[in-house]
Amino acid sequence: MSGPSTYNPKSGIEKWIDSRLPLPRLMHDTISTFPTPRNLNIWYIFGGILTFCLAVQIVTGIVLAMHYVASTNLAFNSVEAIMRDVNYGWLIRYVHANGASMFFLAVYIHMFRGLYYGSYKAPRELIWIIGVLIYLLMTATAFFGYVLPWGQMSFWGATVITNMFSAVPVVGQAIATWLWGDFAVGEATLNRFFSLHYLLPFIIAGVVGLHIWALHVPGNNNPLGIDVKSPQDTLPFHPYYTVKDAFYLVCFVTLFAGFVFYAPNFLGHPDNYQPANPLVTPPEIVPEWYLLPFYAMLRAVPDKLLGVIVMVGAIITLVFIPWLDTSRVRSCRFRPLMKQFFWAFAIVCVILGYCGAQSVEATAFGIPLVWVARIATLYYFAYFWLIMPIAGLIETPKKLPASIAQSVLGDSAAKPAE
């Protein structure tokens, strides 16, 4: 995609195509010979896994759309028909529903990986920001998708999320009405959510293209966070990383299949098997697990507008990370102070998720969870806006290795790679 091309068309037909549409050249330079740092560890497998997840969601989604009916009277029953009547409908729907969870599991690991190894730092800021955009599109797509079965959680999740826009001063209610196409969530809302749920994955696919393009300009970051200095620091992407990614993809798919075949509803909520009832809110409404930390933040703030600002701010904050991190060193492996704050941050995110899953008035060890969520929310923001800029200035990083090759192969790295 960038840099000098190593593609060398041999046959006449390859030359003919290359001089007209250099697609084989693009594929060759992107996938086959792309020089990749030789020290990428297991945390670098998720780019490939995420691409796989997107493909699975698109394929199963297109098939489900052949049987699903986006109408408030028929949606719930059409999903039941998919589960009972359509050939392999149960399988395809469970793959799609659990696929969303797997997608988010992988994207969260991918994001924490980037945070830990400083993959957002120059010259990779745009890769990170495009990644945040992909994440935003994913949450929107997942939200629209969750509404479609038109169960109780679908309906009330849609109600709560769309009502957040009504917190906007002056025009809020008009925005909510515009989103609904009515004065409450209903037929018009369901139809447009289906339309957008079908559209967004293709937008995501396009933005993923940009993400990979931007990645291929500076190349991969790596666990050491130091730049590639010589060809001995790298390996061609194929076969080294294609094989590694394929192996871990099989492991990941095994976990995925475990959910699909043995616990297909484990990550869902039983209330969504009740048809939507606009007159009765379930006693507890919770979003899907991957949105729980943000839900906890929303509930931690006892003010409507501020709560929404905090929740949206938590995601928008991610965009500024490349400039909030003042450290000269990328990888937390060489940042003894930041490493501790990072793990505390990871634990805080899990705590927020736990708080979001409990009822409003729940307590743990006698402490109201809403206060736990408040402190955790405070840490979430402090991590980015205070700790990150300050730690980078006061911390003394450990000594960086001279090169990737030296770190991996020892001092014998001076000799040519095998």
Added chain:
Amino acid sequence: MAGTTGDAGTRRDFLYVASGAMGAVGVAAVAWPLIDQMNPSAAALALGTSEIDIASIQPGQQVVFKHRGLPLFVRRRTPAEIASANAVDVNSLPDPLARNAALPDNTLATDASRAVKPEWLVLIGVCTHLGCTPAVSTPQQPQGEYGGWLCNCHGSAYDTSGRIRKGPAPSNLPVPAYTFMSDTRIKVG
């Protein structure tokens, strides 16, 4: 170049700005229908009135009806509930406004300005926080500390006049415009 008028710009500059401006108007004109189509359709706007029979509702009981796609609370209050609604200093409320569609916007939230007849409280049952339907409080199953409603989604508590007392909801449960057609029938909307 012909038509040069010194520093004030050329005819070509004028054409450039004029076509740019017309282009912007054209884009806006095309965009507006695509945006406005998402607003409520004529069918959604053609909202009827609802006539509701309230004869069967017992004192202390609430029945939920559907009005314009939204839950409508009709609660027959006990004397104790009315008394507790009247015992509140309006100026101490988080939202001191009546939120009654039949009354001017700046009316204070006294119980009298929220119920046409003290015994009957008619409200749009949509939490003013994020739109859940709050659960009604009864002596057998209290919900929240104020005897009215508790929204289980995010913990907003309302009193026996449907006024917000605690939690993230910014305003009182709205009172729709309604009239008593007889002692046992109301017309809403």
